[in-house]
Amino acid sequence: MKPRTLKLRTVRALPAILLALLALAAWELAVRVFAIPEFLLPGPSAIAEVFWESRGLLLEHAIPTAGEALAGFLGAAITGLLSGVLINRSPLAERALYPWLVASQTLPVIAIAPILVTWFGYGPLPKVLVVVLFCFFPITVATVDGLRATDPDLIRLMRSFGASRRKTFFMVEAPGALPFLFGGLRLAVTYCVIGAVIGEWVGSSKGLGFLMIQDKAQFEIPRLFAEIAVLSAMGVSLFLFVALVQRLTAPWTLRER
Amino acid sequence: MPEDPIRRKLVIQYAPKLTACGVHLAKGGVRILDGVDLEVESGQFVAVIGPSGAGKSTLLSLLAGLESPDAGLVEKDGVPLVGPGAVAYMPQSDLLLPWRSVVANVSLGLEATGASKREAREKAMRALERFGLEEFARVSPWALSGGMRSRVALLRTALLGRDVLLLDEPFGALDALTRRELQEWLIGVRDELAATIVLVTHDVDEALLLADRVVVLSRRPARVALSLPVELERPRKMAVETTEEFAQLKGRLLEALGIVH
Ligand SMILES: Nc1ncnc2c1ncn2[C@@H]1O[C@H](COP(=O)(O)OP(=O)(O)OP(=O)(O)O)[C@@H](O)[C@H]1O
Ligand SMILES: [Mg+2]
Numbered sequence: 001m002k003p004r005t006l007k008l009r010t011v012r013a014l015p016a017i018l019l020a021l022l023a024l025a026a027w028e029l030a031v032r033v034f035a036i037p038e039f040l041l042p043g044p045s046a047i048a049e050v051f052w053e054s055r056g057l058l059l060e061h062a063i064p065t066a067g068e069a070l071a072g073f074l075g076a077a078i079t080g081l082l083s084g085v086l087i088n089r090s091p092l093a094e095r096a097l098y099p100w101l102v103a104s105q106t107l108p109v110i111a112i113a114p115i116l117v118t119w120f121g122y123g124p125l126p127k128v129l130v131v132v133l134f135c136f137f138p139i140t141v142a143t144v145d146g147l148r149a150t151d152p153d154l155i156r157l158m159r160s161f162g163a164s165r166r167k168t169f170f171m172v173e174a175p176g177a178l179p180f181l182f183g184g185l186r187l188a189v190t191y192c193v194i195g196a197v198i199g200e201w202v203g204s205s206k207g208l209g210f211l212m213i214q215d216k217a218q219f220e221i222p223r224l225f226a227e228i229a230v231l232s233a234m235g236v237s238l239f240l241f242v243a244l245v246q247r248l249t250a251p252w253t254l255r256e257r
Numbered sequence: 258m259p260e261d262p263i264r265r266k267l268v269i270q271y272a273p274k275l276t277a278c279g280v281h282l283a284k285g286g287v288r289i290l291d292g293v294d295l296e297v298e299s300g301q302f303v304a305v306i307g308p309s310g311a312g313k314s315t316l317l318s319l320l321a322g323l324e325s326p327d328a329g330l331v332e333k334d335g336v337p338l339v340g341p342g343a344v345a346y347m348p349q350s351d352l353l354l355p356w357r358s359v360v361a362n363v364s365l366g367l368e369a370t371g372a373s374k375r376e377a378r379e380k381a382m383r384a385l386e387r388f389g390l391e392e393f394a395r396v397s398p399w400a401l402s403g404g405m406r407s408r409v410a411l412l413r414t415a416l417l418g419r420d421v422l423l424l425d426e427p428f429g430a431l432d433a434l435t436r437r438e439l440q441e442w443l444i445g446v447r448d449e450l451a452a453t454i455v456l457v458t459h460d461v462d463e464a465l466l467l468a469d470r471v472v473v474l475s476r477r478p479a480r481v482a483l484s485l486p487v488e489l490e491r492p493r494k495m496a497v498e499t500t501e502e503f504a505q506l507k508g509r510l511l512e513a514l515g516i517v518h
Protein backbone atom coordinates (compact mmCIF):
# COMPACT_ATOMS: atom_id res chain seq x y z
CA MET A 1 0.00 0.00 0.00
CA LYS A 2 1.26 3.45 -0.82
CA PRO A 3 2.08 5.68 2.19
CA ARG A 4 -0.26 8.33 0.91
CA THR A 5 -3.32 6.07 0.95
CA LEU A 6 -2.23 4.78 4.35
CA LYS A 7 -2.17 8.33 5.69
CA LEU A 8 -5.51 9.03 4.06
CA ARG A 9 -6.98 5.98 5.75
CA THR A 10 -5.72 7.10 9.16
CA VAL A 11 -7.30 10.49 8.65
CA ARG A 12 -10.53 8.84 7.58
CA ALA A 13 -10.56 6.57 10.65
CA LEU A 14 -9.86 9.46 13.01
CA PRO A 15 -13.49 10.41 13.81
CA ALA A 16 -14.37 6.80 14.69
CA ILE A 17 -11.31 6.45 16.94
CA LEU A 18 -11.99 9.78 18.64
CA LEU A 19 -15.60 8.80 19.28
CA ALA A 20 -14.51 5.49 20.81
CA LEU A 21 -12.01 7.23 23.10
CA LEU A 22 -14.65 9.75 24.12
CA ALA A 23 -17.16 7.02 24.93
CA LEU A 24 -14.60 5.09 26.99
CA ALA A 25 -13.72 8.23 28.92
CA ALA A 26 -17.39 8.98 29.61
CA TRP A 27 -17.96 5.41 30.72
CA GLU A 28 -15.00 5.48 33.12
CA LEU A 29 -16.07 8.86 34.48
CA ALA A 30 -19.67 7.74 35.04
CA VAL A 31 -18.59 4.58 36.84
CA ARG A 32 -16.35 6.58 39.17
CA VAL A 33 -18.63 9.55 39.79
CA PHE A 34 -21.71 7.43 40.52
CA ALA A 35 -19.64 4.78 42.30
CA ILE A 36 -21.26 1.94 40.38
CA PRO A 37 -20.31 -1.43 41.91
CA GLU A 38 -18.03 -3.59 39.79
CA PHE A 39 -20.43 -6.54 39.58
CA LEU A 40 -22.98 -4.28 37.89
CA LEU A 41 -20.79 -2.34 35.52
CA PRO A 42 -17.01 -2.27 35.70
CA GLY A 43 -15.17 0.68 34.17
CA PRO A 44 -12.86 0.27 31.17
CA SER A 45 -9.77 0.50 33.34
CA ALA A 46 -10.97 -2.31 35.58
CA ILE A 47 -11.74 -4.45 32.52
CA ALA A 48 -8.32 -3.73 31.06
CA GLU A 49 -6.69 -4.70 34.33
CA VAL A 50 -8.52 -8.03 34.46
CA PHE A 51 -7.77 -8.59 30.80
CA TRP A 52 -4.08 -8.22 31.46
CA GLU A 53 -4.13 -10.43 34.54
CA SER A 54 -6.06 -13.22 32.78
CA ARG A 55 -4.37 -12.90 29.42
CA GLY A 56 -3.07 -16.46 29.53
CA LEU A 57 -6.47 -17.89 30.39
CA LEU A 58 -8.25 -15.78 27.78
CA LEU A 59 -5.83 -16.84 25.07
CA GLU A 60 -6.15 -20.49 26.06
CA HIS A 61 -9.93 -20.32 25.65
CA ALA A 62 -9.92 -17.99 22.66
CA ILE A 63 -8.06 -20.53 20.53
CA PRO A 64 -10.78 -23.24 20.47
CA THR A 65 -13.48 -20.62 19.89
CA ALA A 66 -11.58 -19.09 16.97
CA GLY A 67 -10.93 -22.57 15.59
CA GLU A 68 -14.62 -23.48 15.71
CA ALA A 69 -15.64 -20.18 14.15
CA LEU A 70 -13.12 -20.51 11.33
CA ALA A 71 -13.83 -24.20 10.66
CA GLY A 72 -17.57 -23.51 10.66
CA PHE A 73 -17.12 -20.57 8.33
CA LEU A 74 -15.06 -22.60 5.88
CA GLY A 75 -17.61 -25.42 6.08
CA ALA A 76 -20.39 -22.93 5.41
CA ALA A 77 -18.45 -21.41 2.51
CA ILE A 78 -18.04 -24.82 0.90
CA THR A 79 -21.62 -26.04 1.47
CA GLY A 80 -23.08 -22.64 0.57
CA LEU A 81 -21.06 -22.44 -2.62
CA LEU A 82 -21.91 -25.99 -3.67
CA SER A 83 -25.62 -25.69 -2.96
CA GLY A 84 -25.68 -22.29 -4.69
CA VAL A 85 -24.07 -23.70 -7.82
CA LEU A 86 -26.34 -26.74 -7.73
CA ILE A 87 -29.43 -24.55 -7.44
CA ASN A 88 -28.21 -22.40 -10.31
CA ARG A 89 -27.34 -25.31 -12.58
CA SER A 90 -30.41 -27.46 -12.03
CA PRO A 91 -33.97 -26.14 -12.07
CA LEU A 92 -35.04 -29.36 -10.38
CA ALA A 93 -32.58 -28.81 -7.54
CA GLU A 94 -33.81 -25.23 -7.25
CA ARG A 95 -37.43 -26.31 -6.88
CA ALA A 96 -36.57 -29.14 -4.51
CA LEU A 97 -33.95 -27.40 -2.36
CA TYR A 98 -34.63 -23.69 -2.25
CA PRO A 99 -37.90 -23.75 -0.26
CA TRP A 100 -36.30 -25.97 2.37
CA LEU A 101 -33.22 -23.82 2.59
CA VAL A 102 -35.40 -20.78 3.21
CA ALA A 103 -37.52 -22.69 5.72
CA SER A 104 -34.38 -23.86 7.53
CA GLN A 105 -33.63 -20.23 8.31
CA THR A 106 -36.76 -19.95 10.43
CA LEU A 107 -35.51 -22.76 12.71
CA PRO A 108 -34.10 -21.30 15.92
CA VAL A 109 -30.49 -22.45 15.80
CA ILE A 110 -30.22 -21.75 19.54
CA ALA A 111 -32.87 -24.39 20.16
CA ILE A 112 -31.17 -26.90 17.89
CA ALA A 113 -27.79 -26.52 19.54
CA PRO A 114 -28.69 -28.71 22.58
CA ILE A 115 -29.83 -31.46 20.21
CA LEU A 116 -26.55 -31.26 18.34
CA VAL A 117 -24.70 -31.57 21.64
CA THR A 118 -26.72 -34.65 22.56
CA TRP A 119 -25.89 -36.17 19.23
CA PHE A 120 -22.26 -35.22 18.85
CA GLY A 121 -21.04 -34.74 22.43
CA TYR A 122 -19.00 -32.02 24.06
CA GLY A 123 -16.29 -31.84 21.41
CA PRO A 124 -15.86 -29.12 18.79
CA LEU A 125 -18.12 -30.76 16.18
CA PRO A 126 -21.53 -29.52 17.42
CA LYS A 127 -20.13 -25.96 17.70
CA VAL A 128 -18.80 -26.11 14.16
CA LEU A 129 -22.20 -27.33 12.97
CA VAL A 130 -23.96 -24.45 14.73
CA VAL A 131 -21.64 -22.03 12.95
CA VAL A 132 -22.34 -23.73 9.62
CA LEU A 133 -26.09 -23.40 10.24
CA PHE A 134 -25.66 -19.71 10.98
CA CYS A 135 -23.41 -18.94 8.02
CA PHE A 136 -24.25 -21.07 5.01
CA PHE A 137 -27.53 -19.41 4.03
CA PRO A 138 -26.20 -15.94 3.14
CA ILE A 139 -23.45 -17.63 1.13
CA THR A 140 -25.93 -19.83 -0.75
CA VAL A 141 -28.16 -16.87 -1.57
CA ALA A 142 -25.20 -14.75 -2.66
CA THR A 143 -23.96 -17.51 -4.96
CA VAL A 144 -27.39 -18.03 -6.51
CA ASP A 145 -27.94 -14.30 -7.00
CA GLY A 146 -24.45 -13.78 -8.38
CA LEU A 147 -24.75 -16.54 -10.94
CA ARG A 148 -28.23 -15.41 -11.90
CA ALA A 149 -27.04 -11.84 -12.46
CA THR A 150 -24.82 -12.84 -15.40
CA ASP A 151 -25.42 -10.55 -18.36
CA PRO A 152 -27.30 -12.69 -20.92
CA ASP A 153 -25.39 -10.89 -23.67
CA LEU A 154 -22.17 -12.28 -22.23
CA ILE A 155 -23.56 -15.78 -22.46
CA ARG A 156 -24.55 -15.06 -26.06
CA LEU A 157 -21.04 -13.83 -26.76
CA MET A 158 -19.58 -17.06 -25.41
CA ARG A 159 -22.07 -19.05 -27.48
CA SER A 160 -21.05 -17.10 -30.58
CA PHE A 161 -17.45 -18.19 -29.99
CA GLY A 162 -18.72 -21.76 -29.92
CA ALA A 163 -17.81 -22.18 -26.23
CA SER A 164 -19.17 -25.12 -24.24
CA ARG A 165 -21.50 -24.55 -21.29
CA ARG A 166 -18.72 -25.62 -18.99
CA LYS A 167 -16.30 -23.03 -20.38
CA THR A 168 -19.00 -20.38 -20.20
CA PHE A 169 -19.60 -21.21 -16.56
CA PHE A 170 -15.96 -21.09 -15.52
CA MET A 171 -14.88 -18.17 -17.70
CA VAL A 172 -17.88 -15.86 -17.40
CA GLU A 173 -20.57 -16.86 -14.92
CA ALA A 174 -18.38 -17.91 -11.99
CA PRO A 175 -16.03 -14.91 -12.00
CA GLY A 176 -18.98 -12.60 -12.59
CA ALA A 177 -20.61 -13.94 -9.41
CA LEU A 178 -17.59 -13.05 -7.25
CA PRO A 179 -18.77 -9.58 -6.16
CA PHE A 180 -22.00 -11.15 -4.86
CA LEU A 181 -20.17 -14.09 -3.31
CA PHE A 182 -17.80 -11.84 -1.37
CA GLY A 183 -20.77 -9.80 -0.19
CA GLY A 184 -22.28 -13.01 1.18
CA LEU A 185 -19.00 -14.10 2.77
CA ARG A 186 -18.57 -10.74 4.51
CA LEU A 187 -22.07 -10.98 5.90
CA ALA A 188 -21.67 -14.62 6.96
CA VAL A 189 -18.33 -14.07 8.66
CA THR A 190 -19.93 -11.65 11.12
CA TYR A 191 -22.20 -14.49 12.34
CA CYS A 192 -19.59 -17.15 12.86
CA VAL A 193 -18.20 -16.01 16.24
CA ILE A 194 -21.73 -15.68 17.61
CA GLY A 195 -22.45 -19.21 16.39
CA ALA A 196 -19.38 -20.66 18.09
CA VAL A 197 -20.19 -18.95 21.40
CA ILE A 198 -23.78 -20.15 21.37
CA GLY A 199 -22.53 -23.68 20.69
CA GLU A 200 -20.23 -23.41 23.68
CA TRP A 201 -22.92 -22.03 25.95
CA VAL A 202 -24.98 -25.14 25.42
CA GLY A 203 -22.32 -27.59 26.45
CA SER A 204 -18.54 -27.42 26.50
CA SER A 205 -15.51 -27.61 28.70
CA LYS A 206 -13.44 -24.96 26.98
CA GLY A 207 -13.74 -21.88 24.80
CA LEU A 208 -14.71 -18.30 25.56
CA GLY A 209 -18.39 -19.23 25.70
CA PHE A 210 -17.64 -21.78 28.41
CA LEU A 211 -15.55 -19.22 30.28
CA MET A 212 -18.38 -16.68 30.10
CA ILE A 213 -20.84 -19.07 31.71
CA GLN A 214 -18.38 -19.79 34.52
CA ASP A 215 -17.51 -16.15 35.13
CA LYS A 216 -21.15 -15.18 35.19
CA ALA A 217 -21.86 -17.83 37.83
CA GLN A 218 -18.91 -16.61 39.90
CA PHE A 219 -19.73 -12.92 39.49
CA GLU A 220 -16.45 -12.27 37.67
CA ILE A 221 -18.19 -9.46 35.82
CA PRO A 222 -15.08 -7.51 34.69
CA ARG A 223 -13.68 -10.66 33.12
CA LEU A 224 -16.99 -11.26 31.39
CA PHE A 225 -16.55 -7.88 29.75
CA ALA A 226 -12.98 -8.75 28.81
CA GLU A 227 -14.27 -11.89 27.13
CA ILE A 228 -16.82 -9.90 25.17
CA ALA A 229 -14.04 -7.56 24.03
CA VAL A 230 -11.93 -10.52 22.87
CA LEU A 231 -14.91 -11.98 20.98
CA SER A 232 -15.63 -8.78 19.14
CA ALA A 233 -11.94 -8.36 18.28
CA MET A 234 -12.08 -11.88 16.90
CA GLY A 235 -15.14 -11.04 14.78
CA VAL A 236 -13.51 -7.91 13.40
CA SER A 237 -10.31 -9.81 12.55
CA LEU A 238 -12.24 -12.48 10.68
CA PHE A 239 -14.09 -9.79 8.72
CA LEU A 240 -10.81 -8.08 7.85
CA PHE A 241 -9.40 -11.45 6.85
CA VAL A 242 -12.21 -11.98 4.34
CA ALA A 243 -11.77 -8.42 3.08
CA LEU A 244 -8.06 -9.10 2.63
CA VAL A 245 -8.70 -12.32 0.72
CA GLN A 246 -11.07 -10.37 -1.53
CA ARG A 247 -8.49 -7.66 -2.11
CA LEU A 248 -5.82 -10.21 -2.98
CA THR A 249 -7.81 -12.62 -5.13
CA ALA A 250 -10.38 -10.35 -6.83
CA PRO A 251 -9.32 -6.70 -6.53
CA TRP A 252 -11.60 -5.75 -9.43
CA THR A 253 -14.68 -6.48 -7.28
CA LEU A 254 -13.74 -3.56 -5.02
CA ARG A 255 -13.67 -0.96 -7.74
CA GLU A 256 -16.53 1.47 -7.84
CA ARG A 257 -18.10 1.69 -11.24
CA MET B 258 -21.59 -30.19 -46.73
CA PRO B 259 -21.52 -32.53 -49.73
CA GLU B 260 -19.55 -35.76 -49.15
CA ASP B 261 -17.95 -35.81 -52.60
CA PRO B 262 -14.72 -33.78 -52.26
CA ILE B 263 -14.91 -32.28 -55.74
CA ARG B 264 -18.48 -31.14 -55.32
CA ARG B 265 -17.58 -29.84 -51.92
CA LYS B 266 -14.81 -27.73 -53.39
CA LEU B 267 -17.09 -26.37 -56.10
CA VAL B 268 -19.72 -25.44 -53.57
CA ILE B 269 -17.21 -23.57 -51.46
CA GLN B 270 -15.72 -21.84 -54.49
CA TYR B 271 -18.86 -20.69 -56.18
CA ALA B 272 -21.38 -20.29 -53.40
CA PRO B 273 -21.61 -16.85 -51.85
CA LYS B 274 -19.84 -16.58 -48.51
CA LEU B 275 -23.02 -15.83 -46.65
CA THR B 276 -26.65 -16.11 -47.70
CA ALA B 277 -29.93 -15.31 -46.06
CA CYS B 278 -32.84 -16.43 -48.16
CA GLY B 279 -36.44 -15.48 -47.41
CA VAL B 280 -35.72 -15.30 -43.70
CA HIS B 281 -38.71 -14.85 -41.41
CA LEU B 282 -38.53 -14.46 -37.66
CA ALA B 283 -41.10 -13.51 -35.03
CA LYS B 284 -40.46 -13.04 -31.32
CA GLY B 285 -43.08 -12.83 -28.63
CA GLY B 286 -45.76 -12.57 -31.32
CA VAL B 287 -43.99 -9.63 -32.97
CA ARG B 288 -42.95 -10.14 -36.59
CA ILE B 289 -39.42 -8.83 -36.82
CA LEU B 290 -37.98 -10.18 -40.08
CA ASP B 291 -40.40 -10.66 -42.93
CA GLY B 292 -38.58 -12.36 -45.79
CA VAL B 293 -35.12 -10.88 -45.74
CA ASP B 294 -32.78 -11.78 -48.60
CA LEU B 295 -29.09 -11.10 -48.36
CA GLU B 296 -26.11 -12.38 -50.28
CA VAL B 297 -22.55 -11.54 -49.36
CA GLU B 298 -19.70 -12.48 -51.68
CA SER B 299 -16.43 -13.70 -50.29
CA GLY B 300 -14.24 -10.76 -49.21
CA GLN B 301 -17.07 -8.29 -49.56
CA PHE B 302 -17.84 -5.61 -47.00
CA VAL B 303 -21.59 -5.14 -46.61
CA ALA B 304 -23.17 -2.51 -44.39
CA VAL B 305 -26.71 -2.97 -43.11
CA ILE B 306 -28.63 0.14 -42.17
CA GLY B 307 -32.20 0.63 -41.09
CA PRO B 308 -34.41 2.49 -38.65
CA SER B 309 -33.95 1.87 -34.93
CA GLY B 310 -35.70 -1.32 -33.90
CA ALA B 311 -35.96 -2.53 -37.50
CA GLY B 312 -34.34 -5.87 -36.75
CA LYS B 313 -30.71 -5.29 -37.69
CA SER B 314 -29.31 -6.96 -34.60
CA THR B 315 -31.78 -9.80 -35.02
CA LEU B 316 -30.60 -10.38 -38.59
CA LEU B 317 -27.00 -10.42 -37.41
CA SER B 318 -27.65 -12.96 -34.68
CA LEU B 319 -29.29 -15.18 -37.30
CA LEU B 320 -26.20 -14.88 -39.48
CA ALA B 321 -24.12 -15.71 -36.40
CA GLY B 322 -26.13 -18.88 -35.87
CA LEU B 323 -27.27 -17.71 -32.45
CA GLU B 324 -30.90 -17.97 -33.48
CA SER B 325 -32.58 -19.89 -36.26
CA PRO B 326 -35.23 -18.50 -38.59
CA ASP B 327 -38.91 -19.51 -38.42
CA ALA B 328 -38.80 -19.85 -42.18
CA GLY B 329 -36.11 -19.38 -44.81
CA LEU B 330 -32.50 -20.36 -44.91
CA VAL B 331 -29.18 -19.06 -43.66
CA GLU B 332 -26.12 -20.48 -45.35
CA LYS B 333 -22.39 -20.10 -45.09
CA ASP B 334 -20.33 -21.37 -48.02
CA GLY B 335 -23.47 -22.87 -49.47
CA VAL B 336 -24.13 -24.99 -46.40
CA PRO B 337 -26.94 -24.32 -43.94
CA LEU B 338 -25.74 -22.81 -40.68
CA VAL B 339 -26.50 -25.19 -37.84
CA GLY B 340 -25.37 -23.25 -34.80
CA PRO B 341 -22.98 -20.65 -33.48
CA GLY B 342 -19.21 -20.94 -33.73
CA ALA B 343 -18.70 -20.72 -37.49
CA VAL B 344 -18.35 -16.95 -37.79
CA ALA B 345 -16.95 -14.17 -35.62
CA TYR B 346 -19.59 -11.98 -34.05
CA MET B 347 -19.22 -8.69 -32.20
CA PRO B 348 -22.32 -7.74 -30.20
CA GLN B 349 -23.69 -4.23 -29.88
CA SER B 350 -22.07 -3.55 -26.48
CA ASP B 351 -18.36 -4.28 -26.07
CA LEU B 352 -18.83 -6.71 -23.13
CA LEU B 353 -15.25 -6.55 -21.93
CA LEU B 354 -14.74 -8.59 -18.76
CA PRO B 355 -13.66 -6.39 -15.83
CA TRP B 356 -11.66 -9.20 -14.24
CA ARG B 357 -9.49 -9.68 -17.31
CA SER B 358 -6.73 -7.40 -18.53
CA VAL B 359 -6.83 -6.12 -22.12
CA VAL B 360 -4.68 -8.94 -23.46
CA ALA B 361 -6.78 -11.54 -21.59
CA ASN B 362 -9.95 -9.99 -22.98
CA VAL B 363 -8.56 -10.17 -26.50
CA SER B 364 -7.71 -13.85 -26.02
CA LEU B 365 -11.13 -14.71 -24.54
CA GLY B 366 -12.55 -16.19 -27.74
CA LEU B 367 -9.53 -18.42 -28.35
CA GLU B 368 -9.54 -19.65 -24.75
CA ALA B 369 -13.27 -20.28 -24.99
CA THR B 370 -12.80 -22.52 -27.99
CA GLY B 371 -10.15 -24.72 -26.49
CA ALA B 372 -6.81 -23.06 -27.23
CA SER B 373 -4.40 -23.33 -24.33
CA LYS B 374 -4.24 -20.21 -22.19
CA ARG B 375 -0.58 -19.62 -22.94
CA GLU B 376 -0.98 -19.98 -26.68
CA ALA B 377 -4.09 -17.76 -26.70
CA ARG B 378 -2.40 -15.02 -24.68
CA GLU B 379 0.64 -15.10 -26.95
CA LYS B 380 -1.51 -14.71 -30.03
CA ALA B 381 -3.45 -11.89 -28.38
CA MET B 382 -0.22 -10.16 -27.44
CA ARG B 383 1.05 -10.40 -31.01
CA ALA B 384 -2.22 -9.00 -32.33
CA LEU B 385 -2.03 -6.09 -29.89
CA GLU B 386 1.52 -5.40 -31.03
CA ARG B 387 0.56 -5.53 -34.68
CA PHE B 388 -2.15 -2.93 -34.10
CA GLY B 389 0.06 -0.78 -31.90
CA LEU B 390 -1.88 -1.40 -28.70
CA GLU B 391 0.75 -3.34 -26.75
CA GLU B 392 1.18 -0.62 -24.15
CA PHE B 393 -2.40 -1.31 -22.99
CA ALA B 394 -1.98 -5.08 -22.76
CA ARG B 395 -1.79 -5.28 -18.96
CA VAL B 396 -4.34 -2.53 -18.31
CA SER B 397 -7.81 -3.23 -16.92
CA PRO B 398 -10.71 -2.43 -19.25
CA TRP B 399 -12.18 0.13 -16.84
CA ALA B 400 -9.17 2.35 -17.44
CA LEU B 401 -9.76 2.45 -21.22
CA SER B 402 -11.45 5.17 -23.22
CA GLY B 403 -14.53 4.29 -25.25
CA GLY B 404 -12.54 4.20 -28.49
CA MET B 405 -9.97 1.90 -26.96
CA ARG B 406 -12.67 -0.43 -25.64
CA SER B 407 -14.11 -0.72 -29.16
CA ARG B 408 -10.71 -1.50 -30.59
CA VAL B 409 -10.13 -4.20 -27.98
CA ALA B 410 -13.55 -5.75 -28.62
CA LEU B 411 -12.88 -5.66 -32.37
CA LEU B 412 -9.51 -7.36 -31.92
CA ARG B 413 -11.12 -10.01 -29.72
CA THR B 414 -13.52 -10.73 -32.58
CA ALA B 415 -10.86 -10.65 -35.30
CA LEU B 416 -8.47 -12.89 -33.37
CA LEU B 417 -10.87 -15.80 -33.75
CA GLY B 418 -9.44 -15.98 -37.26
CA ARG B 419 -12.78 -16.79 -38.86
CA ASP B 420 -13.46 -15.78 -42.43
CA VAL B 421 -16.64 -13.85 -41.63
CA LEU B 422 -16.89 -10.89 -39.24
CA LEU B 423 -20.30 -9.72 -38.09
CA LEU B 424 -20.09 -6.33 -36.40
CA ASP B 425 -23.13 -4.88 -34.65
CA GLU B 426 -22.74 -1.10 -34.46
CA PRO B 427 -19.13 -1.37 -33.33
CA PHE B 428 -18.80 2.42 -33.08
CA GLY B 429 -22.37 3.20 -32.10
CA ALA B 430 -21.54 4.33 -28.58
CA LEU B 431 -18.67 6.61 -29.51
CA ASP B 432 -18.50 10.37 -29.87
CA ALA B 433 -18.27 11.72 -33.42
CA LEU B 434 -14.53 12.38 -33.33
CA THR B 435 -13.54 9.00 -31.91
CA ARG B 436 -15.90 7.33 -34.35
CA ARG B 437 -14.05 8.98 -37.26
CA GLU B 438 -10.78 7.80 -35.85
CA LEU B 439 -12.02 4.22 -35.56
CA GLN B 440 -13.54 4.26 -39.04
CA GLU B 441 -10.18 5.26 -40.47
CA TRP B 442 -8.57 2.55 -38.39
CA LEU B 443 -10.97 -0.05 -39.73
CA ILE B 444 -10.32 1.07 -43.32
CA GLY B 445 -6.60 0.72 -42.59
CA VAL B 446 -6.79 -2.78 -41.11
CA ARG B 447 -9.42 -4.20 -43.45
CA ASP B 448 -6.94 -5.89 -45.79
CA GLU B 449 -5.10 -7.36 -42.85
CA LEU B 450 -8.34 -8.83 -41.49
CA ALA B 451 -8.84 -10.58 -44.85
CA ALA B 452 -12.42 -11.43 -44.03
CA THR B 453 -15.93 -11.03 -45.31
CA ILE B 454 -17.53 -8.33 -43.20
CA VAL B 455 -21.15 -7.51 -42.39
CA LEU B 456 -21.45 -4.31 -40.40
CA VAL B 457 -24.65 -2.98 -38.87
CA THR B 458 -24.84 0.76 -38.41
CA HIS B 459 -27.40 3.53 -38.18
CA ASP B 460 -24.97 5.98 -39.70
CA VAL B 461 -25.40 6.46 -43.47
CA ASP B 462 -22.02 8.15 -43.87
CA GLU B 463 -20.30 5.32 -42.06
CA ALA B 464 -21.97 2.76 -44.30
CA LEU B 465 -20.90 4.55 -47.49
CA LEU B 466 -17.40 5.19 -46.23
CA LEU B 467 -16.68 1.58 -45.30
CA ALA B 468 -18.80 -0.73 -47.41
CA ASP B 469 -18.76 -2.20 -50.90
CA ARG B 470 -22.53 -2.51 -50.72
CA VAL B 471 -25.16 -1.02 -48.45
CA VAL B 472 -28.34 -2.91 -47.60
CA VAL B 473 -31.27 -0.90 -46.28
CA LEU B 474 -33.82 -2.64 -44.10
CA SER B 475 -37.36 -1.31 -43.99
CA ARG B 476 -39.24 -0.53 -40.81
CA ARG B 477 -40.38 -3.56 -38.78
CA PRO B 478 -41.30 -6.14 -40.00
CA ALA B 479 -38.10 -5.82 -41.98
CA ARG B 480 -37.47 -6.58 -45.62
CA VAL B 481 -34.62 -5.41 -47.79
CA ALA B 482 -35.74 -2.04 -49.11
CA LEU B 483 -32.60 -1.38 -51.16
CA SER B 484 -29.30 -3.06 -51.92
CA LEU B 485 -26.93 -0.40 -53.19
CA PRO B 486 -23.45 -1.10 -54.60
CA VAL B 487 -20.94 1.54 -53.58
CA GLU B 488 -18.39 1.98 -56.33
CA LEU B 489 -16.36 4.72 -54.75
CA GLU B 490 -12.62 4.29 -55.22
CA ARG B 491 -10.69 2.46 -52.54
CA PRO B 492 -8.94 2.82 -50.18
CA ARG B 493 -11.27 5.64 -49.21
CA LYS B 494 -10.35 8.78 -47.38
CA MET B 495 -12.70 10.89 -45.30
CA ALA B 496 -12.58 13.44 -48.11
CA VAL B 497 -14.74 11.15 -50.25
CA GLU B 498 -17.70 12.41 -48.26
CA THR B 499 -17.55 15.77 -50.01
CA THR B 500 -17.78 14.34 -53.55
CA GLU B 501 -20.80 14.56 -55.81
CA GLU B 502 -20.95 10.77 -56.18
CA PHE B 503 -21.12 10.31 -52.42
CA ALA B 504 -23.92 12.84 -52.09
CA GLN B 505 -25.92 11.03 -54.77
CA LEU B 506 -25.53 7.65 -53.08
CA LYS B 507 -26.42 9.18 -49.75
CA GLY B 508 -29.53 10.67 -51.26
CA ARG B 509 -30.67 7.28 -52.47
CA LEU B 510 -30.05 5.68 -49.08
CA LEU B 511 -31.93 8.41 -47.23
CA GLU B 512 -34.77 8.03 -49.65
CA ALA B 513 -34.90 4.29 -49.06
CA LEU B 514 -34.93 4.98 -45.34
CA GLY B 515 -37.92 7.27 -45.93
CA ILE B 516 -36.13 10.35 -44.68
CA VAL B 517 -36.05 12.42 -47.89
CA HIS B 518 -38.49 12.19 -50.78
N1 LIG C 1 -38.29 -11.16 -27.34
C1 LIG C 1 -38.87 -10.18 -28.05
N2 LIG C 1 -40.21 -10.05 -28.06
C2 LIG C 1 -40.81 -9.09 -28.78
N3 LIG C 1 -40.15 -8.19 -29.52
C3 LIG C 1 -38.83 -8.27 -29.57
C4 LIG C 1 -38.10 -9.25 -28.83
N4 LIG C 1 -36.78 -9.08 -29.07
C5 LIG C 1 -36.69 -8.03 -29.90
N5 LIG C 1 -37.90 -7.54 -30.19
C6 LIG C 1 -38.20 -6.41 -31.10
O1 LIG C 1 -37.59 -6.68 -32.32
C7 LIG C 1 -37.21 -5.50 -32.95
C8 LIG C 1 -35.88 -5.66 -33.57
O2 LIG C 1 -34.87 -5.67 -32.59
P1 LIG C 1 -33.35 -5.47 -33.01
O3 LIG C 1 -32.56 -5.39 -31.77
O4 LIG C 1 -32.98 -6.50 -33.99
O5 LIG C 1 -33.39 -4.05 -33.74
P2 LIG C 1 -32.21 -3.14 -34.23
O6 LIG C 1 -32.52 -2.77 -35.64
O7 LIG C 1 -30.92 -3.78 -33.97
O8 LIG C 1 -32.39 -1.87 -33.32
P3 LIG C 1 -31.28 -0.82 -32.80
O9 LIG C 1 -31.03 0.11 -33.91
O10 LIG C 1 -31.97 -0.16 -31.67
O11 LIG C 1 -30.09 -1.61 -32.39
C9 LIG C 1 -37.31 -4.40 -31.93
O12 LIG C 1 -38.36 -3.55 -32.27
C10 LIG C 1 -37.58 -5.12 -30.64
O13 LIG C 1 -38.49 -4.38 -29.87
MG1 LIG D 1 -29.33 -3.38 -32.76
